[in-house]
Amino acid sequence: MAGERVNLLGLPRAELEAFVAARLGAKPFRARQLMKWIYRRGAADFSSMTDLSQDFRSQLSEVARIAVPEIVAEQVSSDGTRKWMLRMDEVQGIETVYIPEPDRGTLCISSQVGCAMDCSFCSTAQQGFNRNLSVAEIVGQVWLAHRELAEARITNIVFMGMGEPLANYRNVVPAMRTFLDDLGYDLSRRRVTLSTSGLVPQIYKLAEECNVALAVSLHAPNDELRNELVPINRKHPIGELLAACWHYIDAQNGRSVTFEYVMLDGVNDKPEHARQLARLLKGRPAKLNLIPFNAFPGTRYRRSSAAAILKFRDILNDHGVIATIRRTRGDDIDAACGQLAGRVTDRTLVRLGTRLTSTSRAPAEIR
Numbered sequence: 001m002a003g004e005r006v007n008l009l010g011l012p013r014a015e016l017e018a019f020v021a022a023r024l025g026a027k028p029f030r031a032r033q034l035m036k037w038i039y040r041r042g043a044a045d046f047s048s049m050t051d052l053s054q055d056f057r058s059q060l061s062e063v064a065r066i067a068v069p070e071i072v073a074e075q076v077s078s079d080g081t082r083k084w085m086l087r088m089d090e091v092q093g094i095e096t097v098y099i100p101e102p103d104r105g106t107l108c109i110s111s112q113v114g115c116a117m118d119c120s121f122c123s124t125a126q127q128g129f130n131r132n133l134s135v136a137e138i139v140g141q142v143w144l145a146h147r148e149l150a151e152a153r154i155t156n157i158v159f160m161g162m163g164e165p166l167a168n169y170r171n172v173v174p175a176m177r178t179f180l181d182d183l184g185y186d187l188s189r190r191r192v193t194l195s196t197s198g199l200v201p202q203i204y205k206l207a208e209e210c211n212v213a214l215a216v217s218l219h220a221p222n223d224e225l226r227n228e229l230v231p232i233n234r235k236h237p238i239g240e241l242l243a244a245c246w247h248y249i250d251a252q253n254g255r256s257v258t259f260e261y262v263m264l265d266g267v268n269d270k271p272e273h274a275r276q277l278a279r280l281l282k283g284r285p286a287k288l289n290l291i292p293f294n295a296f297p298g299t300r301y302r303r304s305s306a307a308a309i310l311k312f313r314d315i316l317n318d319h320g321v322i323a324t325i326r327r328t329r330g331d332d333i334d335a336a337c338g339q340l341a342g343r344v345t346d347r348t349l350v351r352l353g354t355r356l357t358s359t360s361r362a363p364a365e366i367r
Ligand code: SAH
Pocket: 119, 121, 122, 123, 159, 160, 161, 162, 163, 164, 165, 195, 196, 197, 215, 216, 217, 260, 261, 262, 291, 292, 293, 294, 295, 337, 338, 339
């Protein structure tokens, strides 16, 4: 039956080898051939895989399939940034963004439909959480972007779209293995970045299991303020979070953790905040990435002034902490950091601390 066919998209190499051996009695090199077809040539149809025997192809199509998400809308920004809305099932949608730069092309992917972390300045949080994406749905975003972009190259993948990747550890880690695999997307570990709001136990676990670049959404230099902006901080405060980060770098021989810091006017952008931050990060394997806040309907925050952002950066640099300002891309199509909305229905609005359920609200429109 069609429904029982295994989706091969995103199966890590070892699992694909085990699958072809168990289900088709085939040697491991068949799995490698399949991976080349699926990822390098973007094949989604076994019949196009001409170096596999007819027999093998027809056996394959009985037990397996290559199912990719469907694109429901595409928008292109005046700066070349592209955003795709992808259908995940009958009612749910997520967004994926491609950001071209002269020296690289970054794909920003989602890991969940909605998000449960409830960060107060993020548009995804307003939608609540629906579910984790499967491995195929995560890898499928890259597969589709590859197909759509034709000439343009994806040189970097960042988990900075919708969702908290470490809350979907089980599916995010196998997806990352395919990004790193030389028969998958063949990216170096410095070019795959996992961004987290700070799930400490999973940072320790990741340190043992998968070698990728780590970005952490810090956003505040003290627990009082961070509790308000990033509520997971009440469970895993800054001290614990930073200890996990330094462990991660040690365990993986990494260069540095990138700390993301959204610049909110009058909230976390004062010189004193910069000095507190410098005290936390000085002498550590850390870089700061200052993100000018991107507004969305209903938000109570405003972006810090350009002058405040520059001054904040200068204070950090003067204190010996490397800080850069992230250029805003794609904001004319709501594709900038924190603006991804997707389509989340039947959501369970899981708030940390309190738990509300809502299934009756109208779905957000596809923009
Ligand atoms: N859940 C993960 C990844 C998703 S968000 C995480 O928290 O890291 C990617 C980055 O965009 C995070 O640093 C997030 O805090 C930031 N962000 C969220 N909303 C934003 C907004 N409105 N403006 C600017 N950056 C925002």
